[in-house]
Amino acid sequence: MENQSIEIIDTDNEKMFPITYKDLEAMVEEKLPKGNYEYIRGGAGSEQTMRNNRIAFESYSLVPQLLKDTSQVNTSISLFNRTHPTPFIFAPVGMNLLEHPDGELAVAKAASNLNMPYSLSTLSSYSLEEVAQVAPNSTKFFQVYWSVNEELSLSMISRAEDAGYKAIILTIDTTTMGWREGDLKQNFSPISQGYAKGNYINDPIFQMNLTNGTYENYIDGILKNLHHPHLTWAHVEKLKKYTNLPVLLKGILHPNDALKALESGIDGFIVSNHGGRQLDGVIGSLDALPDIVKHVNGKVPVLFDSGIYSGVDAFKALALGADAVCIGRPYVYGLVIAGEQGVERVMTNIYNELVTTMKLAGVRSIDELRKIELVKRKSHI
Numbered sequence: 001m002e003n004q005s006i007e008i009i010d011t012d013n014e015k016m017f018p019i020t021y022k023d024l025e026a027m028v029e030e031k032l033p034k035g036n037y038e039y040i041r042g043g044a045g046s047e048q049t050m051r052n053n054r055i056a057f058e059s060y061s062l063v064p065q066l067l068k069d070t071s072q073v074n075t076s077i078s079l080f081n082r083t084h085p086t087p088f089i090f091a092p093v094g095m096n097l098l099e100h101p102d103g104e105l106a107v108a109k110a111a112s113n114l115n116m117p118y119s120l121s122t123l124s125s126y127s128l129e130e131v132a133q134v135a136p137n138s139t140k141f142f143q144v145y146w147s148v149n150e151e152l153s154l155s156m157i158s159r160a161e162d163a164g165y166k167a168i169i170l171t172i173d174t175t176t177m178g179w180r181e182g183d184l185k186q187n188f189s190p191i192s193q194g195y196a197k198g199n200y201i202n203d204p205i206f207q208m209n210l211t212n213g214t215y216e217n218y219i220d221g222i223l224k225n226l227h228h229p230h231l232t233w234a235h236v237e238k239l240k241k242y243t244n245l246p247v248l249l250k251g252i253l254h255p256n257d258a259l260k261a262l263e264s265g266i267d268g269f270i271v272s273n274h275g276g277r278q279l280d281g282v283i284g285s286l287d288a289l290p291d292i293v294k295h296v297n298g299k300v301p302v303l304f305d306s307g308i309y310s311g312v313d314a315f316k317a318l319a320l321g322a323d324a325v326c327i328g329r330p331y332v333y334g335l336v337i338a339g340e341q342g343v344e345r346v347m348t349n350i351y352n353e354l355v356t357t358m359k360l361a362g363v364r365s366i367d368e369l370r371k372i373e374l375v376k377r378k379s380h381i
């Protein structure tokens with residue numbers, strides 16, 4: 001399929017809509033209460049992991065090969081037997097009522113309009129069924145935080161299967177919450193305020209385990225079920241046996257883990273450090289990518305996230321071997337600024353910059369892009 005650019009619907013404040021990541025962030029800082037803003041923007045600890053993500057992107061440079069007629073570029077990819085017109089995927093981001101009253105409904109609709117796969121978080125504000133209802137025809141993945149109450153996770157996975165979700169993403173880097181100084185300083189705890197209740201409140205297993213029907217009781221239920229510090233490879237194997245959907249592991253950074261996962265029959269990876277929000281002091285996600293791509297050796301798709309803020313960033317991740325790239329904070333900022341249209345606007349800008357970058361770099365397809373070589377600077381000041 002040929003792609004030039006995606007058309008976007010103009011908004012009333014078209015001229016005002018920020019283009020750069022920095023400007024998006026600045027506008028969101030103005031619009032949101034401080035707690036919400038810091039929660040979205042911030043990372044763990046000293047935010048070294050967040051900085052490492054950016055340093056990794058900035059340490060790679062492109063060396064274009066020219067005069068190849070790039071008037072037509074094809075950005076389509078194939079993933080789990082489906083073709084998608086772009087290599088972009090929406091990363092799972094919990095509690096979207098923190099950003100906009102339409103929350104995940106707006107994001108899922110935007111993703112559907114753009115024909116990009118959408119990943120819904122376990123911790124969504126709206127339920128997986130409500131999301132499926134507003135975006136029935138798009139490709140949707142369901143992200144799982146494996147609960148200490150295993151039956152609850154399995155119940156959510158069955159519901160996702162019934163609602164037409166096409167893959168399960170098991171996030172493995174959040175067995176406990178990262179040390180987020182911004183949230184700690186402000187005592188910001190959105191789960192305690194009910195923002196993450198979408199998938200819990202109507203779940204039959206969750207309801208069965210409530211001792212009474214009070215608000216405090218169900219918030220307590222969510223908090224108790226959230227993390228699973230005992231998680232091991234045995235859970236991964238159990239999940240593989242339970243569902244027929246492809247299972248992706250999100251949060252992989254070490255090639256040994258990728259090899260173990262392949263032995264467990266895993267269907268794909270998301271190389272990620274959670275946007276620097278979990279373990280501080282971690283390798284830039286982009287620096288972890290080439291080694292994992294090498295070890296996986298084309299057996300299953302390798303997706304990537306953490307720190308992609310532009311089309312050039314996406315280009316670099318694809319050039320280092322990612323099969324597709326996931327976007328987190330940028331679309332969340334679009335959601336704050338202009339709801340569904342804001343999400344479309346941000347993703348379209350990133351996409352259009354990817355197309356421009358491909359044309360100027362002499363690359364006509366994602367397959368070609370995945371084969372080109374980047375130059376890595378040895379050190380940076």
Ligand SMILES: Cc1cc2nc3c(=O)[nH]c(=O)nc-3n(C[C@H](O)[C@H](O)[C@H](O)COP(=O)(O)O)c2cc1C
Nearest residue numbers: 040091092093094121171274275306307327328329
């Ligand atoms: C506000 C926020 C909430 C998030 N919630 C989840 C979540 O519920 N589940 C999950 O697997 N990842 C979650 N993530 C991580 C994203 O899926 C993704 O890994 C990360 O945002 C990528 O980095 P980027 O923001 O630099 O694109 C969240 C990220 C943000 C910014």
Ligand SMILES: O=C(O)C(=O)c1ccccc1
Nearest residue numbers: 094123174177226274277
């Ligand atoms: O904020 C996050 O990144 C996230 O994934 C999360 C995990 C547990 C509780 C709340 C948010």
